[in-house]
Amino acid sequence: MFSAAIVMNYLLASAVTAFIGIATRSRKLLDLVAIAMATTGLILSISLMFNTINYGVSTYMFGGFRPPLGVVYYADFISSSLSLLSSFATVVSIILACISMDQSIRRYFYPIAFLLIAGVHSFLFTGDIFHLYVATELVTITSCALTAIYSDKRNAIRATLIYGIAGTAITSFLLLSVILVYGSYGTVNIADIALKSIDPKAVTPFSGGVFGEIVSASITALAMITWVFLFKSGIMPTHFWLPRVYRSAPIASLVLFTSSSDILGVYGILRIYRILFSENSVITSFRNTMLFSLTAISTISAFLSALLTARQDRVRGIVAYSTITQLSLALAGVISRDSEAVAGGLLHISVNALGDTSILTGYTIYMKNRDIDNFSSRLAKVLIMIGFLNLFGLIPIVPGFWSKALMTKGFLDDGNIVGVATVLISTGLCAIGYFRFAINILLREQTSKFKVVSTEGRYFLNTTILLLLIAIVLGLGIGLTLNPQILNIIVELVSRSIDVDTYIANTFNMVNR
Amino acid sequence: MDMLIVAFTTTAIALIVNIVIATYGIFTDRSLLKKVISLLIFSDTLSVFAILIGFRIPKVVSSPSPPIHLDIPGTVKDIEEFLTRTVDPIPQAFIITAIVINLAIFSFLAGLLLQYYKHFGSLDVHVLEEEEVVDEVY
Numbered sequence: 001m002f003s004a005a006i007v008m009n010y011l012l013a014s015a016v017t018a019f020i021g022i023a024t025r026s027r028k029l030l031d032l033v034a035i036a037m038a039t040t041g042l043i044l045s046i047s048l049m050f051n052t053i054n055y056g057v058s059t060y061m062f063g064g065f066r067p068p069l070g071v072v073y074y075a076d077f078i079s080s081s082l083s084l085l086s087s088f089a090t091v092v093s094i095i096l097a098c099i100s101m102d103q104s105i106r107r108y109f110y111p112i113a114f115l116l117i118a119g120v121h122s123f124l125f126t127g128d129i130f131h132l133y134v135a136t137e138l139v140t141i142t143s144c145a146l147t148a149i150y151s152d153k154r155n156a157i158r159a160t161l162i163y164g165i166a167g168t169a170i171t172s173f174l175l176l177s178v179i180l181v182y183g184s185y186g187t188v189n190i191a192d193i194a195l196k197s198i199d200p201k202a203v204t205p206f207s208g209g210v211f212g213e214i215v216s217a218s219i220t221a222l223a224m225i226t227w228v229f230l231f232k233s234g235i236m237p238t239h240f241w242l243p244r245v246y247r248s249a250p251i252a253s254l255v256l257f258t259s260s261s262d263i264l265g266v267y268g269i270l271r272i273y274r275i276l277f278s279e280n281s282v283i284t285s286f287r288n289t290m291l292f293s294l295t296a297i298s299t300i301s302a303f304l305s306a307l308l309t310a311r312q313d314r315v316r317g318i319v320a321y322s323t324i325t326q327l328s329l330a331l332a333g334v335i336s337r338d339s340e341a342v343a344g345g346l347l348h349i350s351v352n353a354l355g356d357t358s359i360l361t362g363y364t365i366y367m368k369n370r371d372i373d374n375f376s377s378r379l380a381k382v383l384i385m386i387g388f389l390n391l392f393g394l395i396p397i398v399p400g401f402w403s404k405a406l407m408t409k410g411f412l413d414d415g416n417i418v419g420v421a422t423v424l425i426s427t428g429l430c431a432i433g434y435f436r437f438a439i440n441i442l443l444r445e446q447t448s449k450f451k452v453v454s455t456e457g458r459y460f461l462n463t464t465i466l467l468l469l470i471a472i473v474l475g476l477g478i479g480l481t482l483n484p485q486i487l488n489i490i491v492e493l494v495s496r497s498i499d500v501d502t503y504i505a506n507t508f509n510m511v512n513r
Numbered sequence: 514m515d516m517l518i519v520a521f522t523t524t525a526i527a528l529i530v531n532i533v534i535a536t537y538g539i540f541t542d543r544s545l546l547k548k549v550i551s552l553l554i555f556s557d558t559l560s561v562f563a564i565l566i567g568f569r570i571p572k573v574v575s576s577p578s579p580p581i582h583l584d585i586p587g588t589v590k591d592i593e594e595f596l597t598r599t600v601d602p603i604p605q606a607f608i609i610t611a612i613v614i615n616l617a618i619f620s621f622l623a624g625l626l627l628q629y630y631k632h633f634g635s636l637d638v639h640v641l642e643e644e645e646v647v648d649e650v651y
Contacts (some may be wrong), residue, residue: 130607130610133611134610134614137614137618138614140618141614141617141618141621144621144625145621148625148628151628154632154633157625157628157629157632158629158632158633160625161545161622161625161626161629161638162638164618164621164622164625165539165545165548165549165552165622166539168552168618168622169536169539169540169552169555172552172555172556172559175559175563175607175611176532176559176562178607179559179562179563179566179604179607182566182603182604182607183566188603
């Protein structure tokens with residue numbers, strides 16, 4: 001029930017902020033409503049998380065139609081934790097927009113940002129592959145709109161066109177995969193497809209048995225879907241759009257991208273390989289070949305992007321290539337056979353999002369306020385340092401250490417020495433870029449060539465968001481350090497979430513809860 | 514009747530060839546306008562492909578009919594006959610959704626193309642990129 005409520009909240013927020021933006025010129029009302037609706041989404045995501053941990057999977061049948069007839073939402077620990085991450089990023093992004101964007105732009109930013117988050121949550125919760133396609137399209141088009149929101153910036157228009165054309169073309173391959181899967185399996189429900197890919201003789205209510213030859217359709221669909229999701233997360237060699245977008249989009253949009261839309265590729269690959277075409281499916285041999293290829297791709301992508309991170313000297317470049325590196329590491333984790341590596345990979349997605357959000361928020365507030373408000377400026381510097389330490393991940397008081405530790409332990413248990421080397425070497429290479437930039441910020445003089453924008457009325461927002469981020473990153477890291485037992489609970493919950501039999505059973509015995 | 518099977522297969526092959534050509538256009542053409550046109554062809558080809566999936570070959574079914582059942586509530590025999598004769602409506606539902614999405618996307622891309630032309634005076638994707646002001650906070 002919470003899952004549908006979250007999506008509805010964001011859709012409503014999009015409509016309400018669009019209406020207020022058109023109907024009134026009141027800046028305060030628009031900001032207040034946007035922050036309130038983003039906070040409501042965050043509260044709903046927290047409720048969903050507690051519900052999932054205490055009572056298991058949360059499900060919702062649209063219109064009361066039972067699966068596989070109707071569209072269903074399925075929220076387990078993985079999707080609810082990523083939902084929490086996205087909702088939190090939305091709050092930060094909205095506050096950042098209040099701080100750094102012009103009033104005329106915010107009127108457009110809020111509705112599009114809420115629409116993006118509605119699409120992201122639909123993607124996270126859906127139990128239907130056609131709905132997955134619709135959510136992907138929604139995320140693609142809103143991401144493009146958020147990149148090009150300053151239409152007078154020519155590089156933003158250029159980046160958006162390249163991303164928009166490539167993204168739409170590649171998402172069309174997702175539609176082609178859905179058509180192929182429907183043509184052979186006779187259903188678009190993920191649990192139904194998962195069941196029939198394990199047992200082609202299975203007959204389910206409404207959809208019956210399989211329609212046709214499922215092996216070649218599954219192979220083609222798996223290959224295409226993998227390509228689509230690699231593109232969505234900007235894993236090399238499909239990364240060409242990501243650095244351009246990160247160099248051109250507003251910072252508030254970047255916070256949303258790094259915490260919500262860019263993580264969908266890795267999450268999608270996890271769902272496809274663990275649930276849709278699981279270990280015992282009819283295409284096991286091809287699936288294993290694809291997993292081997294994905295391991296090679298993620299390793300090469302992590303190395304190359306870490307090298308490029310080391311060469312960057314601007315914050316946007318560092319965040320862009322660092323995101324590719326961290327998502328490549330997360331991908332290596334989630335496709336591993338070991339549950340600890342999978343949990344580590346998923347935790348690493350959150351770590352990357354928190355790290356990037358900290359750096360971008362700290363940097364924005366530092367650049368806007370350093371000559372006016374020394375307290376905010378110093379706090380912003382602290383947040384930037386914490387963000388880099390979190391991405392570096394070799395100090396236990398930040399969560400980045402624990403995600404890398406979990407992945408490394410998982411790779412070791414699995415006998416994957418290359419995975420361990422990838423984590424360590426890419427960390428070292430990225431550290432060059434991180435610390436060079438961090439030292440520059442620490443040593444930078446107070447006078448600057450950058451335009452100083454008035455912070456009138458924004459002091460409260462600046463300090464709140466800085467303190468909130470510092471508390472969350474350090475709180476999470478210190479909590480994991482003092483009580484490592486939490487990691488075992490996370491591994492256990494993740495293992496349950498990626499069990500295909502549990503997924504099928506929960507979907508077919510579904511009640512709204 | 515065999516001619517119908519040949520026509521059906523030919524259509525399927527033609528659609529696959531269309532997909533390949535459109536993909537080639539999207540990824541290799543220098544003109545952004547031609548890329549968008551290729552994308553449009555690709556999307557429409559997929560729509561026809563989906564409709565083909567739900568199609569019933571007349572050789573198998575004597576007279577295919579649209580998925581509209583008028584005899585309500587109808588007997589079991591009526592419903593069974595209805596199920597064997599009608600085309601599958603689900604691909605049509607997919608495509609109507611995809612068409613609506615594509616309308617939004619192509620309108621947006623058309624607007625972007627206009628902006629691109631306004632800024633660069635060309636629709637060539639390889640037009641010289643400016644030095645970016647990457648540290649600008651906005």
